[in-house]
Amino acid sequence: MPEKASGPRALLVQPPVYDFALYDLFLHPYGLLRIGAWLEQSGYEVELLDSLDARRPGRADGAGRGRIGRSVVETPAVLRDVPRRYARYGLAPDTLRERIRNSAADVVLLGTGMTYWYEGLAEIAEMLREEMPSAPVIAGGIAATLTPQTVAEAASTDYVVRGDGDASGGASGGASGGASGGTSGPALPKLLASLGLPPLRGPLPANPGLSLQLRSARLRDAAVIRLHEGCRGACSYCASRLITPRFRAGTEQDARERIREATAAGITTFAFYDDALLEDSATLLEPLLEWVVSVHGERRLAFYLPNAVHVERLTSDVARLLYLAGCREVRLGVESLDEGFHARYDRKLRSNAIAQTVRVLTDAGFRGREIAAYVLAGLPGQTADELRGTLGGLARLGCAPYVAEYSPVPGTPLFEAACEVSRYPLRSEPLCHNNSIFPTASRTLTIHDLWRAKAEARVVRLELSTR
Ligand code: B12
Numbered sequence: 083m084p085e086k087a088s089g090p091r092a093l094l095v096q097p098p099v100y101d102f103a104l105y106d107l108f109l110h111p112y113g114l115l116r117i118g119a120w121l122e123q124s125g126y127e128v129e130l131l132d133s134l135d136a137r138r139p140g141r142a143d144g145a146g147r148g149r150i151g152r153s154v155v156e157t158p159a160v161l162r163d164v165p166r167r168y169a170r171y172g173l174a175p176d177t178l179r180e181r182i183r184n185s186a187a188d189v190v191l192l193g194t195g196m197t198y199w200y201e202g203l204a205e206i207a208e209m210l211r212e213e214m215p216s217a218p219v220i221a222g223g224i225a226a227t228l229t230p231q232t233v234a235e236a237a238s239t240d241y242v243v244r245g246d247g248d249a250s251g252g253a254s255g256g257a258s259g260g261a262s263g264g265t266s267g268p269a270l271p272k273l274l275a276s277l278g279l280p281p282l283r284g285p286l287p288a289n290p291g292l293s294l295q296l297r298s299a300r301l302r303d304a305a306v307i308r309l310h311e312g313c314r315g316a317c318s319y320c321a322s323r324l325i326t327p328r329f330r331a332g333t334e335q336d337a338r339e340r341i342r343e344a345t346a347a348g349i350t351t352f353a354f355y356d357d358a359l360l361e362d363s364a365t366l367l368e369p370l371l372e373w374v375v376s377v378h379g380e381r382r383l384a385f386y387l388p389n390a391v392h393v394e395r396l397t398s399d400v401a402r403l404l405y406l407a408g409c410r411e412v413r414l415g416v417e418s419l420d421e422g423f424h425a426r427y428d429r430k431l432r433s434n435a436i437a438q439t440v441r442v443l444t445d446a447g448f449r450g451r452e453i454a455a456y457v458l459a460g461l462p463g464q465t466a467d468e469l470r471g472t473l474g475g476l477a478r479l480g481c482a483p484y485v486a487e488y489s490p491v492p493g494t495p496l497f498e499a500a501c502e503v504s505r506y507p508l509r510s511e512p513l514c515h516n517n518s519i520f521p522t523a524s525r526t527l528t529i530h531d532l533w534r535a536k537a538e539a540r541v542v543r544l545e546l547s548t549r
Contacts, residue, residue, distance in 0.1 A: 090280050091127045093187035093217070094118050094294065095210070097202035098133040098172030099195070100155065102164065102518040106148050107388050108353035109134065110306045113223050113246070114193035115290030117270070121191075122291055124283040131181050132298035133172040133206060145351045145384060146304025158201075160511055164519050170202075178206065182213040189279055190217050192237055194225035197491065198516040200236040207237040218277050220270070225512075227325055228491060232512050243269050245325070246286055288336035292343050304351040304386075305344035309337055309366055313357040315392075317428035318495040319461060319488060322357045331362060337370050345378070353386045360395035371403035381408040390415035390456050394435045401446035412443055413484070416455040419475040420468045427461055427496070433475075440479045450549035451482040457539070459532055460488035460522040462499040466531035473538050482546045483539040487532065489517040 096111040111132065118128045134150050142148030150171045157168040172178075190210055194203060203221070210219055222243035226233045230242045271282040295301045312326030341352065359367060374383060385404065390413040404412060417423065419433045436455075443453045457472050458464075469485075476483045490500035490508055492515075497508070503524045506514035514521050523529045 089125055089127050090189070091129070091185075091187045092118075092121045093182075093185050093190045094128060094130045095190060095192045095206060096130075096132045096134060097192065097194075097199070097206040098170055098178070099150075099199050100168065100170050100201040101199065101516065102166045102168055104150055104152070104169075104171045106134070106137070106142075106146075106150050106300065108146055108304055108306060108355075108386065109195075110290075110295070110301055110304075110353075111193045111223075112290055112306045112308070112355055114191065115294055116246075116287060117191055117222065118294045119287040119289065119291035120270075120282050120284075122294075123287060125280060128291070128294060129185055129187065130294045130297050131178070131185070132300060133178055133202070135298040135300045136171070136173045137300050142303070144303060145386075146301075146353065148300075150300075158513055160506065160513055161516075161519060166518070172202070175205070175209070179209050179213060182209055185214065187214065187217050189274070189277065190214070190219045192219055192221040192239075194221055194223040194233055196489075196515070197225045197229045197232070197512045198489075198514070200225065200229075200232050200512060203233060204236040204238075207239065211238065220273065222270075224321075224325060228321060228493060229512050241273060243273065245269075288332060289340045289343075292347060296347060303349070304353055305340065305349045306355050307337060307340050307352050308332065308355040309370070310356055310358055310361055314361065315358065315428070315430055316495075317430060319427060319458065319491075320357075321491040321494055324491070324493045326357075329358065329361070331366065334366055334370050334373075337366075338373060341374065341383075345383070350382070351384045351386070353388055355389055357389065359387065359389075359391050360400060363395065363397070363400050368399060368403055371407040374407040375403070378408075380406050383408045385409040386411060387413045389413075393431050393439045396439050396442060398442045398445065401442045401448070405446040405448060409448075411452045411454055412448060414439065414453070414455045414481070416472070416476065416481075417458040418464075418468060419472040423461075423464070423468060426463065436476075436481070437479055440481055444480075450480075450546040451543055453480065454482040454484060454543075456486050457483050457535075458488055459485050459535060460520055460524075460527060462496065462503045462522060462524070463526070465526045466528070466535075469527060469531065469535050470538075473535060473542070477542045477545075480546065480549075482543045484543075485532070485536050485539050487517040487520045488522055489515050490521060491515065
């Protein structure tokens with residue numbers, strides 16, 4: 083039996099993932115590590131078990147991105163028609179079991195990611211139950227917020243915290259089950275207290291715990307940073323408002339602190355996780371980037387925007403500062419160049435704005451593939467012609483396209499329409515939310531149209547990389 087430490091001990095767990103594909107594009111357990119920082123600040127000893135800490139040798143780029151070791155497993159029955167191999171990603175079950183056995187934690191905090199990743203939760207929860215039966219398991223994070231019932235069943239736990247667990251921070255904070263605090267009051271502190279564990283002190287820290295992150299080899303090359311929580315927009319396909327109902331602006335001080343701490347630990351690559359990074363940029367992002375340039379010099383650090391930014395908010399000042407601070411690639415949330423698309427689904431972009439933004443980025447110094455755009459495919463009612471038109475238009479503008487298949491998220495305005503067109507039982511089976519299966523393929527936009535579009539986008543990216 084592992085020896086008990088004097089203070090309370092918490093184990094943070096990032097589960098393994100079952101999927102058709104998984105690329106580690108700065109896939110960090112950001113929310114879980116913030117909870118970890120909160121526990122540490124409250125006197126807990128915290129350990130991290132990152133089940134995805136299994137980089138395939140030679141398949142990492144040194145900047146925090148890479149492939150994760152996998153083993154092919156049987157495809158779940160409901161996804162049998164998908165002509166791809168299903169796999170389990172992460173550390174081997176025996177390794178995980180050993181790590182759990184060596185933990186003396188009093189409580190387990192289980193992170194959840196995509197709604198369709200609950201099989202990994204079920205696997206690790208079973209191990210936790212077998213190896214540490216007396217430690218309560220509290221699940222939280224994105225899937226816990228979007229599909230709490232599925233998470234509760236998969237993780238066999240009564241303790242599912244929705245939102246950030248700190249009611250002072252947002253309307254979604256709440257916990258279900260056990261003797262927990264319901265949907266009012268700071269859910270996680272109340273829940274811990276009801277379990278006889280020391281309460282959490284102070285407000286939830288803005289930044290995740292860096293020392294915790296450094297315990298996973300996979301998470302040492304880059305740091306995730308987020309200025310704002312949520313988004314003021316209301317795109318019909320997006321879950322941001324369900325996760326963070328009210329937009330919350332961050333502070334420059336917190337962002338500087340994150341960069342200061344990470345660079346002191348030797349990290350020079352940063353990835354922004356914001357849903358609305360350019361919101362109020364004149365008062366937050368711009369001064370922050372000016373500070374980065376003054377302290378670190380021009381293009382000494384590297385910044386990435388994996389979650390894309392709003393096209394119309396990208397002014398020449400922002401573009402110039404992003405370039406000088408070291409942004410290696412700007413990903414734009416274009417989704418479509420069709421006016422009808424934006425009128426129907428998001429009202430966020432006039433199609434002529436993109437040409438202006440590409441000009442602004444080119445003037446700032448970005449070249450070739452460094453100007454990239456996400457294109458959404460598979461929204462109910464979307465046509466292949468529209469997708470093709472968008473890709474052609476982006477190629478003419480010199481913008482590198484990435485086709486993202488739509489993942490329907492329960493509770494979003496578009497979900498019911500997605501259920502109507504889908505050949506899968508989206509309402510009853512979250513495995514079918516997986517973008518890799520193209521769940522909303524339809525007569526107007528077939529899976530073959532999608533494959534063709536993805537191939538076309540790849541060619542445009544290759545052409546741009548030679549410029
Ligand atoms: C960064 C990001 C990415 C990155 C990294 C992906 C990754 N897997 O981590 C990239 C760009 C690669 C990406 C890709 C995709 N993404 Co994405 N992504 C996000 C984003 C912006 C942030 C995720 C995140 O970590 N948030 C941080 C949260 C968890 O931190 P937090 O709020 O501070 O956490 C608090 C609480 O959640 C809570 N908490 C968190 N953990 C825990 C644990 C416990 C125990 C407790 C008690 C509390 C708790 O407390 C925290 C403290 O405040 C979200 C949108 C969003 N606003 O969250 C979409 C989101 C998760 N992505 C989504 C989608 C659709 C995708 C794609 C499918 C897009 C596509 N079509 O290609 C792909 C899939 C890629 C993959 N297979 O991984 C959807 C979810 C879909 C779903 N069905 O679940 C979201 C919600 C976006 C949306 N707008 O709808 N994504």
